[in-house]
Amino acid sequence: MSPRQSFLAIGLIVAAAMLAAMLGLLVGAKTLSAETALRVLLAPDGKLESVLVWTLRLPRSLAAAAGGAGLAVSGYLLQTLTRNPLADPGITGVTSGAVAPIVCCFVYLPWLSPAYYPFIGLAGGVLAASVTFCVSRGGQGRPLQLALGGVSVSLFLSAITTYVLLLTGPQSASLLFWLAGGFQGRSWSHVLYMLPWTIAGVAGALLLRRVIGMFMLSDHAAAGMGLQLGLWKPLVLILAVIPVAGVAPVAGPVAFVGLAAPHIARLLKPRGTGWEIGLSASLGALIVTVADVFARSIAIPRELPVGIITAMLGGPIFIYLVQRGRLSLAGETR
């Protein structure tokens, strides 16, 4: 796709995400008519419908969109960094690395302000990813090695998380819902809390697009072009964890979005790393917004966690990728 087409595509995807978010304003435990929703959206009047739209459904849709965009960019960066098409914050252990210490802080250090959670998540995510990468030789070993390394790191962390939950007793119900990944009851404060991290991740990726583009070459070629791998590899890894650190305290682990969005973006064949990042981010936002609307409307009056929906969508994509032998980044063949 030419840059103009890419721009158009991003616009269309964002529009679709907004449409989904609008649809999300209508559905839920109480269904609103489009007319009512639009009326209270433009002129909030403090009545039930208005509160429903402004304090419950709108921030929630925004949180979903921002979270999706962040996860997608994180997945894009991890896939590029490792030249491994199966990389994603979930598979590489980044998500559980962020989630496990947050659970521990929530349980053992209840006085700690949640404002610190993203930093704790960042540290945990970077640490877990580092372990995974060390095991798989900088992530550039075989795809299997990275995936299995990450999965075992995740299994390890989730065993500990389950144990901590087990000891918490009554609180475990709410923690568990958070662990399933979702946006139920997320408010404006959550959106504001998450936004800086998402923006930092997306903007950082766009700013560093030239460097990131070079990672797609082999290490030799990148070094030959003057890229200091020893400096940029850890930096890009941290950049990849930043949006996850923002999403994890708010929504818990939302699986497979970081895997699927960049692949769909690459299928559209945009020209240039910047466009790929933009397309991934907007697709991620669209996927999670749609998944969130589904999660609210499938089992009214109950809610399903978004994590289930994205896992059920993303799992088959993962299997498809493996089946088709797309074990290298799109465009290359092995």
Place this chain on the structure above:
Amino acid sequence: MSAPASTSAGSASLGMAVALGVFAILSLAAAVFLGVADIPVADVAAVLTGGGSAEARLIIFDIRLPRIATGILAGIHFSLAGYLLQTITRNPLADPSLMGVSQGATLSVTIFLLLTVYIFKPGSNTLAELPVAWLPAAGLAGGLLAGGVIYLLAFRLGLSALRITLCGVAVGAVLHAVAIGLIAGWGSARIEIILEWLSGSLYARSWDHALFLLPFTIAGLTMLPVIYRPLMLLQFDAAVARSFGLGYRRQFSIVLIVSCALAASAVGAVGPIVFVGLIVPHLARFLAGRNFRLSLALTIVLGAVVVALGDLIGRLLGHAEEIPIGVVTAVFGVPLLLALLRKTM
């Protein structure tokens, strides 16, 4: 598969067998004699020979022994399942918890628990009041289903170890997400029961659990002589195996079913105890060298010992809030797995 220099048969393996036997007996004895309740050694001995106080008898016969028995059986199930999976997929990293079998069983047990709590016994809040006897069967259904998915993928993917494992990982992740979601959405007051089981625990396991695992153990072990020869050939790739006159697809399926049945029934009884199926076969092969028969036998013995010993460690370390065996095996298993990953690939 990494096979170290082969141990010559005869005296060396006999010595090792004796050493291991002593180790096994010592660990199992430790599991009986040690525990959170401090019972003097003499009293335990008295209980075992038919005497002892009523309280000591209760602790030994109704608490420690049944959980050790359940642990032994579950350990055999997991390690044997891992051994079989590793052999047929020719993948040193195969394990019920990495290939989605455990997660399949977990999901079906979760559904079963939620259904029973909601439909049959709305009031009950403890595991004891639930029809635990049916849990292994429930686990079996889900584990076999996950095994079926692996089977279908395996043949579509031409039995490539890499791809089968990756698909197993994905299937496992999806099933796990669904299970957690169901618990979060519908678990309400029963979350703690399900969590306790989900972390892989031998806590409060009774003779019933051991008794319900036993038929599966016996069935699995009696299948061993039947699948022994095909198993040896399944180590090689399909062409080699076929040249020995093996019905590759059929034998692959049989071994897969046995393996899934073992893992899934154990998950039903004690929850997913991760990494036992991965680590124990490696340990066994390391000790047995190229001796296939010996490594199979060691897998069975060591599986039992590892779980019983791991449970003892969890009981002693956690004290009143004991650490579930699943956490213990994860903590010990992951460093080993990561080391293996570096070494084997």
